[in-house]
Amino acid sequence: MTxxxxxxxxxxxxxxxxxxxxxxxxxVQLDVDLYAHMAKxxxxxxxxxxxxxxxxxxxxxxxxxxxxxxxAQGMLVRAEAKRATLPAEVAVRxxxxxxxxxxxxxxxxxxxxxxxxxxxxxxxxxxxxxxxxAGMARHLAPGGVIALHLPDAEPMKRPAPSPDxxxxxxxxxxxxxxxxVAAQTFNEKVGRFDLLLDYVTSTDKGVETARSRERYxxxxxxxxxxxxxxxxxxxxxxxxxxxTGFIHKFxxx
Numbered sequence: 204m205t206x207x208x209x210x211x212x213x214x215x216x217x218x219x220x221x222x223x224x225x226x227x228x229x230x231v232q233l234d235v236d237l238y239a240h241m242a243k244x245x246x247x248x249x250x251x252x253x254x255x256x257x258x259x260x261x262x263x264x265x266x267x268x269x270x271x272x273x274x275a276q277g278m279l280v281r282a283e284a285k286r287a288t289l290p291a292e293v294a295v296r297x298x299x300x301x302x303x304x305x306x307x308x309x310x311x312x313x314x315x316x317x318x319x320x321x322x323x324x325x326x327x328x329x330x331x332x333x334x335x336x337a338g339m340a341r342h343l344a345p346g347g348v349i350a351l352h353l354p355d356a357e358p359m360k361r362p363a364p365s366p367d368x369x370x371x372x373x374x375x376x377x378x379x380x381x382x383x384v385a386a387q388t389f390n391e392k393v394g395r396f397d398l399l400l401d402y403v404t405s406t407d408k409g410v411e412t413a414r415s416r417e418r419y420x421x422x423x424x425x426x427x428x429x430x431x432x433x434x435x436x437x438x439x440x441x442x443x444x445x446x447t448g449f450i451h452k453f454x455x456x
Contacts, residue, residue: 207399208417211254213277216402216415220380221255221278223373230445231320234352235261237442237450238317241348242267246314249342251304251335252322256282256297260289263297270309271299305331307338316342316349321421321448323351328394328424336426336433340455348438349430349453356389356423358447359396363387378406385416394423426451 210217217224225231235258242248245266253259253271255278263269273279282299289297300309304318305326316339326335339349364370364384371382385399398419405411427437430453441449 205416208415210400210417210419211275211278213275213280215277215417216380216404216413217400217417217419218255218275218277218281220375220402221281222257223375223380224371224382225257225320227371227373228320228445230448231257234258234319234444237444238262238315238319238350239265239267241315241317241350241452243314247312247344249309249313249316251316251318251339252320252325253282253299254278254322256285256299258317258319259297259299260285260293263289263293266296268296269298270313271297272302272304272307272309273299274301274303276301304338305334307335307342309342312342312344312347314344314347316347318351320352321354323426324354324421324423327422328426328429332424332426332429333432336429336435340433340435343435343455345455347454349435351426351451351453352444352448353426353441353451354396354421354423354448356391356394359389359421359423360391374407375404378404378412379409380404396421396423426453 208215247268250259250271253273259269259271366385369381381403383401385401389396402415404413435453436456438452438454441451444450
């Protein structure tokens with residue numbers, strides 16, 4: 204029986220190869236510049252689902268004080284390893300903390316709160332979104348802004364790729380990483396999208412050396428009712444980022 208690992212878990216291939224796979228998406232080549240305009244120069248930014256520091260680190264390099272929160276220990280280990288290589292004047296502005304965006308309790312406020320690359324969509328629109336929005340509202344400084352990158356449901360309705368055709372292939376140290384979609388489902392009624400992804404590593408000659416099947420889940424929903432209940436209002440219409448999602452911005456009422 205094939206073991207299915209949670210995405211981004213400590214032993215997962217998705218955590219190990221996150222940066223390589225994420226940077227293959229054209230959308231992420233644009234997002235750091237966008238988030239850098241969410242706070243005043245030298246201001247404070249809280250990133251929810253900071254992962255390996257893909258966004259948090261360049262924001263700290265630009266002079267922001269950044270706190271990166273993530274629930275996945277495997278991702279935070281990689282983020283801290285990167286932080287250890289940064290110049291001291293950058294590292295002092297960057298802090299990573301393990302935590303759950305549904306129960307924020309950091310004891311301070313931030314000029315901007317962001318959740319990049321569909322991070323917020325890993326949480327189901329339900330009581331969890333209500334809790335998360337309430338926590339963000341408490342942690343948002345007066346005049347601050349919240350920016351959430353959420354997926355568009357339309358691409359989720361497309362047919363699944365053939366399970367024997369690679370959707371990603373890149374060289375890695377000692378070989379090649381290839382991704383296959385073993386299964387894909389979208390439950391439009393509840394707004395749940397699931398992928399079973401096979402992470403396959405092989406030698407340069409094509410001999411398979413490792414395989415990890417992992418479940419990637421996203422939810423789609425309208426964030427505005429949850430924001431309103433938390434005392435937040437939209438700061439303009441959603442902005443397209445890439446071909447599969449939008450940035451939703453909120454401020455305090």
